[in-house]
Each structure stands twice: as C-alpha cells, then as structure tokens.
Amino acid sequence: MLTLAGIKMPRRWAGLFFILPCLAVTTVFFIVPLLMTVWMSLNTWPLLGHPSFSGLKNYVDLFQDESFWGAVLFTAKYTLVVTPAIFLFAFALALLVHRSVRFVGIFRTAYFLPVVIGMTTASLLWTWLFNDQVGIFSAVLMDLGLVDEPVQWLGETNSALASIVVMVLWKAAGFTMVILLVGMQAIPTDLYEAACLDGAGWWAQVRYITVPMMRRTFALALTMSFIGSFLAFEQFFVMTRGGPFNSTITVVHWIYRASFTYFKLGYGAAMSVVLLLMLLVLSGIQLYLLRDEP
Amino acid sequence: MRIPFWVRKLAGGLAAALLASGAHAQAGQEITFWIRAADAGFVEPLVKTWNAKHANQVALTVIPSDDFVTKFGTAVAGGAAPDVVAIDLIFVPAFAQAGQLSDIGAEARSLPFAKSLSPSHVRLAMFDGKQYAVPFSAESSFLLYNKALFKRAGLDPNKPPTTMAELEADAKKIAALGGGVKGFYFSGACGGCNIFTMTPYVWASGGDVFSADNKRETLDNPALRNTLAMYRRMWKDGVMPSGVKTDNGSNFISPFFSGKIGMQGTGAFAIGLLKKEHPEIDFGVTPLPGEKGGSSSFAGGDSIAIPVGSKHKKEAWDFITWCLSEEVQVEQFAKNGSIPVRADLADNVYSKQDSRFAMASAAMQAGRTPYSVHFNQLINDPNGPWLAMIQEAVFGKGVDVAIKDGQAKFRQILATP
Numbered sequence: 001m002l003t004l005a006g007i008k009m010p011r012r013w014a015g016l017f018f019i020l021p022c023l024a025v026t027t028v029f030f031i032v033p034l035l036m037t038v039w040m041s042l043n044t045w046p047l048l049g050h051p052s053f054s055g056l057k058n059y060v061d062l063f064q065d066e067s068f069w070g071a072v073l074f075t076a077k078y079t080l081v082v083t084p085a086i087f088l089f090a091f092a093l094a095l096l097v098h099r100s101v102r103f104v105g106i107f108r109t110a111y112f113l114p115v116v117i118g119m120t121t122a123s124l125l126w127t128w129l130f131n132d133q134v135g136i137f138s139a140v141l142m143d144l145g146l147v148d149e150p151v152q153w154l155g156e157t158n159s160a161l162a163s164i165v166v167m168v169l170w171k172a173a174g175f176t177m178v179i180l181l182v183g184m185q186a187i188p189t190d191l192y193e194a195a196c197l198d199g200a201g202w203w204a205q206v207r208y209i210t211v212p213m214m215r216r217t218f219a220l221a222l223t224m225s226f227i228g229s230f231l232a233f234e235q236f237f238v239m240t241r242g243g244p245f246n247s248t249i250t251v252v253h254w255i256y257r258a259s260f261t262y263f264k265l266g267y268g269a270a271m272s273v274v275l276l277l278m279l280l281v282l283s284g285i286q287l288y289l290l291r292d293e294p
Numbered sequence: 295m296r297i298p299f300w301v302r303k304l305a306g307g308l309a310a311a312l313l314a315s316g317a318h319a320q321a322g323q324e325i326t327f328w329i330r331a332a333d334a335g336f337v338e339p340l341v342k343t344w345n346a347k348h349a350n351q352v353a354l355t356v357i358p359s360d361d362f363v364t365k366f367g368t369a370v371a372g373g374a375a376p377d378v379v380a381i382d383l384i385f386v387p388a389f390a391q392a393g394q395l396s397d398i399g400a401e402a403r404s405l406p407f408a409k410s411l412s413p414s415h416v417r418l419a420m421f422d423g424k425q426y427a428v429p430f431s432a433e434s435s436f437l438l439y440n441k442a443l444f445k446r447a448g449l450d451p452n453k454p455p456t457t458m459a460e461l462e463a464d465a466k467k468i469a470a471l472g473g474g475v476k477g478f479y480f481s482g483a484c485g486g487c488n489i490f491t492m493t494p495y496v497w498a499s500g501g502d503v504f505s506a507d508n509k510r511e512t513l514d515n516p517a518l519r520n521t522l523a524m525y526r527r528m529w530k531d532g533v534m535p536s537g538v539k540t541d542n543g544s545n546f547i548s549p550f551f552s553g554k555i556g557m558q559g560t561g562a563f564a565i566g567l568l569k570k571e572h573p574e575i576d577f578g579v580t581p582l583p584g585e586k587g588g589s590s591s592f593a594g595g596d597s598i599a600i601p602v603g604s605k606h607k608k609e610a611w612d613f614i615t616w617c618l619s620e621e622v623q624v625e626q627f628a629k630n631g632s633i634p635v636r637a638d639l640a641d642n643v644y645s646k647q648d649s650r651f652a653m654a655s656a657a658m659q660a661g662r663t664p665y666s667v668h669f670n671q672l673i674n675d676p677n678g679p680w681l682a683m684i685q686e687a688v689f690g691k692g693v694d695v696a697i698k699d700g701q702a703k704f705r706q707i708l709a710t711p
Contacts, residue, residue, distance in 0.1 A: 044551055047371050048392035132537045155540050241676040245685055261363040261675050
C-alpha cells in the first residue's frame with residue numbers, strides 16, 4: 001500500500017496516477033482531435049452549413065485529384081533537398097561549437113537564436129530581404145555591379161525553392177545542431193584519447209568515432225527534420241503563396257486551401273489523414289534504415 | 295461562519311463587474327463591426343465620429359484583406375459572427391447563398407434614397423430575389439498616368455490613350471526613356487487586382503469573363519485574348535519592370551510613387567493618396583480604353599450587411615443608415631478622396647474641386663461587376679485559375695495555352711453548386 005495525497009491505494013495504481021496528466025493531455029489534444037478528423041473526413045463538411053455523411057467519397061476524390069498529388073510530389077522534392085542540407089549544415093556547426101574554446105557560448109547562442117523566432121515571423125523577415133524594391137540581397141548585388149536589375153528571387157520555381165531552403169537553413173539548423181551537440185558530448189572522451197595515441201587525425205576521429213557513435217542521434221535528428229519539412233506550410237504560404245505558376249504548393253498548404261478557400265473541411269480532413277499515414281510509413285522506413293545493427 | 299478572504303475578494307470583484315456591466319448597458323449597446331484592412335484608413339475616423347455622438351458604441355475589428363473571407367467564414371461557423379460587416383461587394387453572393395447574412399430588403403427599400411444607391415452594389419446584394427446588403431463604399435478602376443513622363447517622352451500630357459493600341463505605343467515610348475523608367479505597371483501575382491484593372495479592357499472591347507447569366511465562363515473570346523497578348527508583349531519588350539511578376543498586390547500603387555512608371559490601372563483611392571503624400575507627382579486619370587476606343591471600369595467597393603448571428607440587429611441597422619447619410623458619404627468619404635455610393639451625392643462640394651474625382655464617379659456609374667458565388671475560388675485565390683491564367687499568359691507559355699487551362703479549371707469550379 002502507498003499513500004498519495006492522503007489517499008491509500010495499492011502500489012500498482014500509483015503508476016496509473018503518475019501517467020494520468022500525460023494521458024489526459026494526449027487524449028484531449030491528440031487522440032480526440034484525431035478521431036474527430038477521421039470522422040470529418042467521412043463527411044461532406046462545408047465550413048458554412050451542415051455536414052452530411054458521405055462515406056469514402058472524399059478519399060475517392062482525393063486519389064483522382066492531380067493537384068493534391070502534385071503537392072505531395074513538390075513536398076517530397078522540398079524535403080529531399082532541405083533535410084540533408086539542414087543535417088550537413090547542422091553537423092558542421094555542431095563540430096565547430098563542440099570543443100570548449102573561448103566564446104563558444106556566444107557562437108552556440110548565435111546559431112541557435114533563429115530557432116526561437118516563429119516560422120511566420122522569419123518568413124516575413126526574409127520576404128523583405130528577398131524583396132526586389134527594398135531587399136538587401138538585390139541591393140548588394142546591384143551595388144557590386146554584378147546585376148543591373150533587381151533579382152526576382154521568388155520569381156522562378158527553382159530560385160524560389162532555393163531561397164526558401166536558405167531561409168529554412170538559417171531558421172532550423174540551430175535546432176538540429178543542439179540535438180547533434182548533445183549526442184556528440186555523450187561520447188566518452190577516452191575513445192578520442194585512445195585514437196589519438198594510435199595516431200588518428202581529426203578526420204579519422206570524426207569518421208571512425210563520432211559518426212558511428214551518433215547513429216541514434218542521427219536517427220532522431222533526421223526523423224524530426226524530415227517530418228518538419230514534410231509539414232512545411234508557413235514559409236511557402238508567406239513567401240511564395242504557392243507561386244510562381246502554383247509550383248510551390250505544399251501538402252499542408254493544399255489542406256489549408258481545401259478547408260479555408262474552398263470551405264471543404266471534410267476533404268481537408270481526408271487529406272490530413274492520408275498525410276498522417278504517409279508520414280507514419282515514411283518515418284517507419286527511415287527508422288528501420290537507421291536502426292542499431294543487430 | 296468565517297468566510298475565507300479569497301471568497302470575499304472574489305465576491306467583491308464579481309459585484310464590481312456586475313455594476314460595471316450594468317452601467318455599460320445603460321450607456322448603450324456595443325455593436326461589433328468587421329472590416330478589411332484596406333478600408334481601415336477611411337473607416338477608423340468614421341467609427342470615431344459615430345462613437346463620439348451616439349450611445350451605442352461601435353467596436354471595430356480590422357481583418358487582413360486577404361484573410362477576410364476565411365476569417366469571417368470561420369467566425370460565422372463558430373457562432374462568433376460580428377453585428378455588422380463591410381465586405382467586398384463581390385463576396386456578398388457567396389455569403390448570401392450560404393445563408394449567413396440577414397435579409398434586409400424591406401429596410402433597404404424604405405430608405406428615402408433607395409433609388410440612387412449604386413446599382414452594381416445592389417445587384418450583387420441580391421440572391422434568390424432577396425436583398426442581403428446595402429452599399430457602403432465605392433471604388434472604380436481607371437488608368438493613372440504620369441504627366442511629367444508623358445512630356446519627357448514627347449507625348450501630349452493632356453491626350454492620354456483612348457485605345458489599347460495607343461496605350462501600348464505610349465508605354466513603349468515612355469520605357470524608351472531608360473534610366474529605370476518603365477511604361478506600364480500591374481500587380482502580376484494578384485488575382486483581385488487584375489479583375490479590377492484588367493477586365494475593363496476586355497469589357498470595353500466587347501468581351502467578358504462570365505456569360506450573361508453568370509453560370510458559365512466565356513474566357514475564350516478575342517477581347518480577353520488580345521488584352522492578355524498586349525500585356526505579354528509589354529512584358530517581353532521590357533516595357534514593365536521585372537517586379538510585376540511577383541507583386542501580389544502589396545506594391546499595387548507604390549511603384550508609381552517613384553515617378554518612374556508611365557501608366558497603370560488603379561482605383562479612386564490613389565487620387566487622394568497621391569495628392570496627400572506625393573504632391574510632387576503630376577498625374578492624370580483617364581478611363582481604361584478598349585481595342586477600338588470606348589471604355590469601361592470595374593464598379594467595386596464594399597457592401598455593408600448584418601450577419602444572421604448578430605445580437606443587435608436594430609442597432610446595427612441604425613448604424614448602417616447613418617453610414618449612408620450625407621454626413622458620412624460626403625463629409626467623410628468624398629472629403630477624404632473616395633466616391634459616394636449614392637448617385638444623388640456624386641456631385642458634391644469636394645468632387646467639384648478636382649475634376650479627377652468626377653471622372654472616377656462617372657466611371658463608377660458606368661462600371662460593371664461580375665456576379666459569382668465562386669468569386670473567391672475563381673478570382674481572388676492566389677492559387678486560383680484566374681491568376682494562374684494571367685501568369686501563364688503574360689510570363690509563361692503563352693495566351694492560348696493559358697486560356698485553355700483556365701477554361702477547364704473555371705468549368706470545374708463553376709460546376710459545383
């Protein structure tokens with residue numbers, strides 16, 4: 001028997017009480033909305049007016065909706081570009097701020113700082129940096145005499161994608177850096193000392209000690225940045241609005257459009273469910289590939 | 295019995311709150327009023343004037359223009375609709391169809407000046423024979439041109455173009471001045487801006503975007519084809535600055551302020567704005583021309599309506615009638631450089647001071663407005679088919695491909711009820 005808050009109870013109940021807050025929060029903010037989304041996806045649910053049950057109609061429509069699959073393809077392309085970019089950049093940053101040298105705290109803070117800014121705020125900031133009339137990038141290039149006219153950074157699909165990737169690197173690499181830094185610092189220093197005695201150089205130490213010892217950290221960092229990229233919305237919504245020629249519409253942007261431009265909440269919900277399933281499968285594959293070797 | 299301190303404190307607070315709300319009820323009701331950000335400039339002083347004189351207080355909420363339909367739709371669905379809304383007249387049919395606006399036909403018809411209310415506004419306020427809104431503010435489109443650049447390019451500043459061919463030739467001459475000067479400007483990534491400034495060329499040339507019954511698209515017509523082709527030539531020839539391609543409307547008027555833009559389509563708001571903030575720019579206004587002369591205009595602006603969820607319908611209607619009074623339409627709107635929604639007030643002391651306002655008023659009376667419950671999805675949506683068509687036609691693969699794609703997407707959306 002155990003006494004908790006003045007109440008006597010069997011010991012095994014206590015465990016239940018300890019996880020109750022977590023369970024309650026997950027139920028209210030995740031499980032219930034998830035079930036509601038699934039229910040909505042089975043209805044024709046206009047934003048204005050009354051919903052009516054329509055079975056799997058939304059899903060059937062969805063599989064024939066070219067624009068949705070176009071958005072999936074673009075999101076996959078964006079994710080495949082941005083995830084490795086963030087990872088490599090963050091790994092380089094982590095290697096830089098790993099050693100305890102003077103002022104390292106300042107650098108760690110500086111690299112991490114953009115993470116605490118909201119994505120929408122950061123997107124707005126960069127929209128103006130990329131702006132052709134008042135933006136700094138065009139102005140600098142023009143002052144250097146490299147271009148005659150302001151550059152339309154967001155005017156072509158590829159340059160728009162590249163511009164957003166640069167912004168996201170600046171914004172998100174700090175977070176991955178911190179995760180990698182924690183993993184890096186968990187590696188016992190005697191491994192490096194032993195390698196040093198054996199005559200291993202800096203690169204050999206990174207290649208044969210740091211990288212193999214960080215497998216799990218890599219899995220965590222990659223999965224998180226992969227999911228984050230697949231759910232990209234604000235940066236595209238704010239910076240390109242899906243343009244030019246509707247070529248930069250991500251899946252979540254499509255869900256937003258279906259729900260709030262076309263007022264088809266049921267259809268939006270069906271897309272969300274499909275996106276959730278895709279992410280589950282893709283994350284599963286990723287974790288399997290990055291698993292600890294038997 | 296001893297009452298805990300916090301209970302006494304709470305009770306005291308509650309009593310104070312009750313007293314305060316009682317006092318508030320005596321002072322009058324609160325009317326919540328939503329507008330889009332673009333209107334904040336002229337609505338804020340109006341609300342201030344009302345609140346200073348009336349017991350019922352208007353609480354104004356300004357919503358970002360692009361998000362208005364979404365925000366209002368969500369609020370209505372969530373049972374949090376305001377008492378009064380001023381919405382772009384173009385969206386009234388969609389909200390009326392969705393059953394979200396109160397039928398105010400009887401009240402509107404009993405207004406002494408009912409007959410002189412802007413016909414475009416009234417037509418768009420109707421759905422299934424019932425009237426759901428009355429006009430609030432008016433905005434017409436026309437061509438704005440820089441007289442100084444006309445002179446420098448050897449053109450007569452008092453003879454603005456009267457056909458599309460003249461417009462294109464003049465724009466070319468102005469762009470030839472070089473030094474960053476361009477002949478023409480438009481917001482190439484903004485659907486709403488282009489229904490406002492581009493369709494008048496089409497109408498003036500005998501074409502249209504929708505059929506007369508508003509049920510079908512009529513995109514494949516020579517007038518639209520030639521208008522888009524003219525824009526494409528001006529883009530290819532460097533008559534327009536490169537920024538037009540990505541301007542989503544946030545630079546709708548600002549490039550003209552630089553004094554380096556020869557001509558562009560715009561609305562009456564620009565007259566007041568230019569006079570006040572850029573007195574150094576010598577500008578003229580003229581109707582948007584057709585291929586072989588003639589002219590047209592988009593009769594736009596806002597309508598004012600009472601959502602079905604309003605809890606103060608009577609007070610809301612009092613406020614609306616005041617908004618239509620001479621005190622507001624002339625002393626607030628006309629005085630600050632916009633046009634009244636009442637034809638009987640079009641000729642007023644302020645319009646007489648500047649003939650440019652008279653031109654804007656005349657354009658309003660003769661202007662046209664498309665009617666569609668799908669207007670937002672078709673035209674204003676930044677990823678919608680209207681803008682996609684313009685982008686493809688002017689900057690992309692060309693006019694024919696663009697119109698063909700546009701037709702298919704328009705039909706798909708128009709087919710839904």
